[in-house]
Structures are given as C-alpha cells and as structure tokens.
Amino acid sequence: MSADLVLDGLDKRFPGSPTPALRAFSLTVAAGTCTAVLGPSGSGKSTLLRVIAGLEDPDAGTVRIGGTDVAGVAAERRGVGMVFQRSLLFPHLSILDNVAFSDRVSGMSRRAARSRADDYLEMVQLQGFGERRVGELSGGQEQRVAIARALAAEPAVLLLDEPFSALDPALRSDMHDLLEAVRRAVSPTIVLVTHDRDEAARASDRIALVEHGVLLHEGTVREAYRQPQNLRAAQLMGGRNAIAGEVRDGRHHSALGSVPVPPETPAGAGTLVIRQEDVAVLADDGDRAAPSGAISGVVESVRVTGARSDIVVRCGDAALHAEAPPTQRCQLGDRVRLALPTTAVHVIAG
Structure with missing residues (x-):
C-alpha cells in the first residue's frame, strides 16, 4: 500500500x-x-x-x-x-x-x-x-x-x-x-x-x-x-537558548563562559544551543562541588506556565532559559548554578 x-x-x-x-x-x-x-x-x-x-x-x-x-x-x-x-x-x-x-x-x-x-x-x-x-x-x-x-x-x-x-x-x-x-x-x-x-x-x-x-x-x-x-x-522548535561564541579545545567559549561540547563538534565560530528543559537549575551551595560545565548566575525572572516554570538566569553578560517543576522554589535574585549536560549541548557552526 x-x-x-x-x-x-x-x-x-x-x-x-x-x-x-x-x-x-x-x-x-x-x-x-x-x-x-x-x-x-x-x-x-x-x-x-x-x-x-x-x-x-x-x-x-x-x-x-x-x-x-x-x-x-x-x-x-x-x-x-x-x-x-x-x-x-x-x-x-x-x-x-x-x-x-x-x-x-x-x-x-x-x-x-x-x-x-x-x-x-x-x-x-x-x-x-x-x-x-x-x-x-x-x-x-x-x-x-x-x-x-x-x-x-x-x-x-x-x-x-x-x-x-x-x-x-x-x-x-x-x-x-x-x-x-x-x-x-x-x-x-x-x-x-x-x-x-x-x-x-x-x-x-x-x-x-x-x-x-x-x-x-x-x-x-x-x-x-x-x-x-x-x-x-x-527557534521554530521552541528553543530559547542561543549563545554566540567560538569552539576551541573541546569547549565553547562565550559570554556564558567555557562550556564542554560533544567531541565531534568542529572548532571555529559557532552558536551554542541547548533546550531549556535540558538545563538543570541547582542551588548555589558553596560547600558542594559544581558538576562539570555548571555555570553560576542570578535568577532574573520566574514565570509559571502550567506544570512547569520558565526561569531566566543571568550569567554575566548572557542569560539562559531553564524549565523546572513549580515545586522547585526559585525567587528573583537567588544565586543558582546551571548544569548543562554535554550530551544536550549542540553548536551550530558559523
């Protein structure tokens, strides 16, 4: 058929x-x-x-x-x-x-x-x-x-x-x-x-x-x-994170800092994209070692959308969107760390 x-x-x-x-x-x-x-x-x-x-x-x-x-x-x-x-x-x-x-x-x-x-x-x-x-x-x-x-x-x-x-x-x-x-x-x-x-x-x-x-x-x-x-x-798939920078030595360097990328990522100029639902928001506990690739920042906004919360975290000169369950308490001005799993990071060349 x-x-x-x-x-x-x-x-x-x-x-x-x-x-x-x-x-x-x-x-x-x-x-x-x-x-x-x-x-x-x-x-x-x-x-x-x-x-x-x-x-x-x-x-x-x-x-x-x-x-x-x-x-x-x-x-x-x-x-x-x-x-x-x-x-x-x-x-x-x-x-x-x-x-x-x-x-x-x-x-x-x-x-x-x-x-x-x-x-x-x-x-x-x-x-x-x-x-x-x-x-x-x-x-x-x-x-x-x-x-x-x-x-x-x-x-x-x-x-x-x-x-x-x-x-x-x-x-x-x-x-x-x-x-x-x-x-x-x-x-x-x-x-x-x-x-x-x-x-x-x-x-x-x-x-x-x-x-x-x-x-x-x-x-x-x-x-x-x-x-x-x-x-x-x-963007058409709803992605909200795009950070311009450069890949060298297996890491993406940008205003966000230095983020590990998958080993097959080619060197050169590229924009880091990661789905907001793949970004984990962690408490900034100074006594606990940060996971690989974790980035410190300050909560800039929190908006509850149904069963999830959209959290914007300011990390220096860049900002990242993350999604979290409403049970995860975040308030404006909280210091947090963001974990970016290397397997979820993607770089678009150019």
Missing part, C-alpha cells in the same frame, strides 16, 4: 505573489514512514501537499511516487489520499457509503464496497456507526470517517493537512493514538502538515521544518529538537 515519496527541486509561485510558495524544495519520505511538515502559517505547507496530490502544478521540479514521476498524472490517478482540516464528508450519504465511495466509483459492487468500508470503520474504531449520517457525528468522529474514507482507496501516500487542528486537546490526543494504530495496521506513507510542535513529535518519525517555502531542516524528531541545522530551525 505504501511507496517512497521523493520531491526534488520543487518551485511554485502564484500570480501576483511577491515571493514563491515553494523554493527548490527537496524531501524524501520513505515508504511506510510519517514525516511531519512543520512551519508557521503561510510557509508553503499546504501548497506542498497540493503539489504532491496533483491539485497544483509545480513551476519546476519533480514528484516521484514509488519511483514514478507523476507529472501530468491526474490527481485521482496518483494513488494519493488526502484528509483536510474539515472532513468534507458527503452529507447525503450514510457513514458507510462515505467510506465506500471510492470503491463504488471504481466499479465495485455496493455489497463488496460496503463490506470493505466496514473493515475500515473498524480500523478507526467506529464499528456500528455505518448507518449514521454526518450530522450525527462529533468533530473527532467526522475526522475518523475522513481517514477511513481516504484509506479505503488504498493510497500509496496519505496526506494530512492539519486534520486535527480544530479539535480540543483531549480529542487531538485520541486522534494521535488512532493514527498510530492505523500505521501499525496498514503502514501508509504519510505526510502530516501541522503548526503544532507537540503533534509533529507525537505523530511522526521525522520532521521537516519549512519557512517561506524553503526547507530549513529535516531529520528525526530528536534531531529537530536537539540538533537543529540552523538557528531558525531551533
């Missing part, structure tokens, strides 16, 4: 737009894997999906599905399924007939198409809902039906265009669980467009960061968070 998706050098500009929607965009999604395309509004994410689906023609570049260049292939013949933010179900059809629609269009008998549709409704945990109408479903149930309808067409590639963004957090979490179950059952190749970092991390194998139609970073979820390829990628 799944196939490799290879995008090579895609360009797309819309008439009257001062900037391209896509610029030299290249990306490979291996068969049976899920890549989340993450970026702010207007970054070109939805345009990318429409080009893959054949709803827009690129000005340059190629789309290959299973090794075949699909330029000129009609959208309905590409083997691509698509689920949008709105379910776009047919209100005049029952839920079962919505899911059976693609099989009926292809000429399958009503009985056989409905039998297959039942299997897909069971896959999305809606067995017994087949005779209902669209108006009788919740938003989350509608999206489950939309996914079942897309899967019933047995696409080589499944495209998801922010399909869960209109749902409340609890329902979104349920949908992420459902997507995981679907992937175990049929292993589709998935491209998921989202602006939600947590969703990208929860639902995908890899993350592609996009801005202004340009691919900024592509890699595993861990790499996106902790080894971004550039500063903008770090």
Whole structure:
C-alpha cells in the first residue's frame, strides 16, 4: 500500500505573489514512514501537499511516487489520499457509503464496497456507526470517517493537512493514538502538515521544518529538537537558548563562559544551543562541588506556565532559559548554578 515519496527541486509561485510558495524544495519520505511538515502559517505547507496530490502544478521540479514521476498524472490517478482540516464528508450519504465511495466509483459492487468500508470503520474504531449520517457525528468522529474514507482507496501516500487542528486537546490526543494504530495496521506513507510542535513529535518519525517555502531542516524528531541545522530551525522548535561564541579545545567559549561540547563538534565560530528543559537549575551551595560545565548566575525572572516554570538566569553578560517543576522554589535574585549536560549541548557552526 505504501511507496517512497521523493520531491526534488520543487518551485511554485502564484500570480501576483511577491515571493514563491515553494523554493527548490527537496524531501524524501520513505515508504511506510510519517514525516511531519512543520512551519508557521503561510510557509508553503499546504501548497506542498497540493503539489504532491496533483491539485497544483509545480513551476519546476519533480514528484516521484514509488519511483514514478507523476507529472501530468491526474490527481485521482496518483494513488494519493488526502484528509483536510474539515472532513468534507458527503452529507447525503450514510457513514458507510462515505467510506465506500471510492470503491463504488471504481466499479465495485455496493455489497463488496460496503463490506470493505466496514473493515475500515473498524480500523478507526467506529464499528456500528455505518448507518449514521454526518450530522450525527462529533468533530473527532467526522475526522475518523475522513481517514477511513481516504484509506479505503488504498493510497500509496496519505496526506494530512492539519486534520486535527480544530479539535480540543483531549480529542487531538485520541486522534494521535488512532493514527498510530492505523500505521501499525496498514503502514501508509504519510505526510502530516501541522503548526503544532507537540503533534509533529507525537505523530511522526521525522520532521521537516519549512519557512517561506524553503526547507530549513529535516531529520528525526530528536534531531529537530536537539540538533537543529540552523538557528531558525531551533527557534521554530521552541528553543530559547542561543549563545554566540567560538569552539576551541573541546569547549565553547562565550559570554556564558567555557562550556564542554560533544567531541565531534568542529572548532571555529559557532552558536551554542541547548533546550531549556535540558538545563538543570541547582542551588548555589558553596560547600558542594559544581558538576562539570555548571555555570553560576542570578535568577532574573520566574514565570509559571502550567506544570512547569520558565526561569531566566543571568550569567554575566548572557542569560539562559531553564524549565523546572513549580515545586522547585526559585525567587528573583537567588544565586543558582546551571548544569548543562554535554550530551544536550549542540553548536551550530558559523
């Protein structure tokens, strides 16, 4: 059912737009894997999906599905399924007939198409809902039906265009669980467009960061968070620490001081980045030896955000953000030490 998706050098500009929607965009999604395309509004994410689906023609570049260049292939013949933010179900059809629609269009008998549709409704945990109408479903149930309808067409590639963004957090979490179950059952190749970092991390194998139609970073979820390829990628993933300096003799030297870096870090100018949740805030106990790489500083601000506190610590001419549980008491003006685990430190060259 799944196939490799290879995008090579895609360009797309819309008439009257001062900037391209896509610029030299290249990306490979291996068969049976899920890549989340993450970026702010207007970054070109939805345009990318429409080009893959054949709803827009690129000005340059190629789309290959299973090794075949699909330029000129009609959208309905590409083997691509698509689920949008709105379910776009047919209100005049029952839920079962919505899911059976693609099989009926292809000429399958009503009985056989409905039998297959039942299997897909069971896959999305809606067995017994087949005779209902669209108006009788919740938003989350509608999206489950939309996914079942897309899967019933047995696409080589499944495209998801922010399909869960209109749902409340609890329902979104349920949908992420459902997507995981679907992937175990049929292993589709998935491209998921989202602006939600947590969703990208929860639902995908890899993350592609996009801005202004340009691919900024592509890699595993861990790499996106902790080894971004550039500063903008770090910012898009919510990173709040970036300290310019220079690497020499296995350490990063900056206004922050001297910090050990991983041994593979090349020497030269570079910006140290470390996730705020990886920075440990320790009491400045003069009688206790500081851990390797610990830096002394003064608490400059404390802001409680849900289950965590965002703590800004001034360390000489630099400041670092750290996250800590609210049970960890910090007050303005407290002297603390920050431990930066070497394995969590990353340096972006340049």
